[in-house]
Amino acid sequence: MAVDFTPAPEVAELAERTARFVRDTVIGVEETHDGVVPSEDVRRELQAGARAAGVFAPHASPEFGGHGLDMCGRAPVFEEAGYSLLGPLALNIAAPDEGNVHMLEQIATEEQKARYLAPLAAGDIRSCFAMTEPAPGAGSDPDALATTATRVDGGWRIDGRKWFITGADGAAFSIVMARTTGVPGDRGGATMFLVDAGNPGMTVGRHIPTLDESLYGGHLEVEFSDCRVGDDAVLGEVDQGYRYAQVRLGPARLTHCMRWLGIARRAQDIAVARASEREVFGSRLADLGMAQAMVADNEIDIHAARGLILRACWELDQGRNGGLEVSVAKTFTAEAVWRVVDRSLQLCGSLGVSGDVLLGRFLREVRPFRIYDGPSETHRWSIARRVVGRAGKAGR
Numbered sequence: 038m039a040v041d042f043t044p045a046p047e048v049a050e051l052a053e054r055t056a057r058f059v060r061d062t063v064i065g066v067e068e069t070h071d072g073v074v075p076s077e078d079v080r081r082e083l084q085a086g087a088r089a090a091g092v093f094a095p096h097a098s099p100e101f102g103g104h105g106l107d108m109c110g111r112a113p114v115f116e117e118a119g120y121s122l123l124g125p126l127a128l129n130i131a132a133p134d135e136g137n138v139h140m141l142e143q144i145a146t147e148e149q150k151a152r153y154l155a156p157l158a159a160g161d162i163r164s165c166f167a168m169t170e171p172a173p174g175a176g177s178d179p180d181a182l183a184t185t186a187t188r189v190d191g192g193w194r195i196d197g198r199k200w201f202i203t204g205a206d207g208a209a210f211s212i213v214m215a216r217t218t219g220v221p222g223d224r225g226g227a228t229m230f231l232v233d234a235g236n237p238g239m240t241v242g243r244h245i246p247t248l249d250e251s252l253y254g255g256h257l258e259v260e261f262s263d264c265r266v267g268d269d270a271v272l273g274e275v276d277q278g279y280r281y282a283q284v285r286l287g288p289a290r291l292t293h294c295m296r297w298l299g300i301a302r303r304a305q306d307i308a309v310a311r312a313s314e315r316e317v318f319g320s321r322l323a324d325l326g327m328a329q330a331m332v333a334d335n336e337i338d339i340h341a342a343r344g345l346i347l348r349a350c351w352e353l354d355q356g357r358n359g360g361l362e363v364s365v366a367k368t369f370t371a372e373a374v375w376r377v378v379d380r381s382l383q384l385c386g387s388l389g390v391s392g393d394v395l396l397g398r399f400l401r402e403v404r405p406f407r408i409y410d411g412p413s414e415t416h417r418w419s420i421a422r423r424v425v426g427r428a429g430k431a432g433r
């Protein structure tokens with residue numbers, strides 16, 4: 038089957054408008070605050086700007102005020118938004134809200150859509166996604182899920198501890214993965230629950246200090262102790278949580294790739310500008326072979342990542358699982374983006390590690406991407422199992 042990745046004219050136009058908005062409005066705010074959103078007021082101002090520029094919520098369906106882009110359509114627009122650390126927040130496509138909007142559109146009931154999805158897609162509230170647990174609970178291995186939900190009169194009782202829950206501080210609700218069948222170590226069944234902020238059984242605890250700081254709302258510990266919710270808090274069907282996690286995680290991994298690809302391009306632009314004006318040893322830095330190699334390797338990484346992202350997006354847009362393609366794109370992009378930012382910083386010399394350019398901030402921000410959304414090793418393990426399994430089936 039022929040595959041054409043040329044964006045539709047309206048997608049290309051939206052990507053262009055997003056690039057202009059990020060350049061003219063967002064980058065100034067980002068540079069003032071060192072890439073870290075300082076307050077709710079700034080978040081709301083950025084989002085008002087995106088709405089005025091007609092670029093807000095490209096992923097949400099028109100029914101919820103968005104542009105309704107499919108995955109291939111999201112790729113160029115999210116990349117342009119990701120050119121600034123604050124672009125995704127401005128467009129309301131930052132993690133974890135963007136992935137939660139996507140999943141709620143797929144599986145929430147009409148009542149849940151009205152109550153949670155509509156205000157989330159509009160940027161009126163924020164959310165978080167609570168899956169990971171401190172050891173020995175769920176991390177790279179979701180089967181280790183230890184948080185439980187047990188049936189009680191009138192609903193459910195949730196007990197357990199989560200950590201690294203991005204955006205939990207200030208989130209109006211959490212989507213919580215809890216075990217409803219089986220024991221840690223066997224897959225059993227998990228269920229997703231919508232838990233409102235202020236539920237007396239949920240405690241949002243410590244902000245975990247991390248290398249990265251730009252994801253709004255921080256990364257937090259969250260504890261559930263005799264946390265009571267009604268049957269209307271169940272998202273989708275009981276025991277289908279692992280299946281729904283894939284509905285969220287496949288696209289969310291790719292949208293993370295798209296956004297970080299934007300930062301890789303920005304780093305390359307900063308480095309190329311510097312190498313074009315900096316004179317060393319009687320020559321422009323950009324004319325010296327080893328510097329050229331770094332510029333060229335950056336460009337190869339950026340192009341290859343973009344191609345792999347689009348290929349995986351296309352699989353998902355065809356309604357296929359795309360697990361292999363998503364793992365390939367995620368692993369390559371997370372590592373390529375790190376290489377590009379690192380080389381760019383190197384090309385800029387001492388300027389690169391200074392606070393006068395944001396390359397040091399970018400480096401800190403992109404490093405954890407090799408761990409969240411599945412560490413590189415987990416994806417390589419999964420890729421190898423699929424490939425070896427395929428060879429086995431073919432009798433090779």
Ligand SMILES: Cc1cc2nc3c(=O)[nH]c(=O)nc-3n(C[C@H](O)[C@H](O)[C@H](O)COP(=O)(O)OP(=O)(O)OC[C@H]3O[C@@H](n4cnc5c(N)ncnc54)[C@H](O)[C@@H]3O)c2cc1C
Pocket residue numbers: 133165166167168169170175176177178200201202203204247249256405408409410411412413414415418
């Ligand atoms: C910045 C940040 C934000 C996050 N936000 C969220 C969030 O919002 N919600 C949420 O639920 N979680 C979140 N997480 C958690 C994230 O999903 C987990 O960190 C990730 O799944 C890995 O789990 P773990 O940290 O427990 O690592 P572990 O499971 O302890 O794994 C440790 C290491 O083991 C290695 N490894 C893993 N699998 C294999 C394998 N098959 N073979 C060989 N080696 C392997 C890898 O090197 C891995 O880094 C976030 C994490 C970070 C860093």
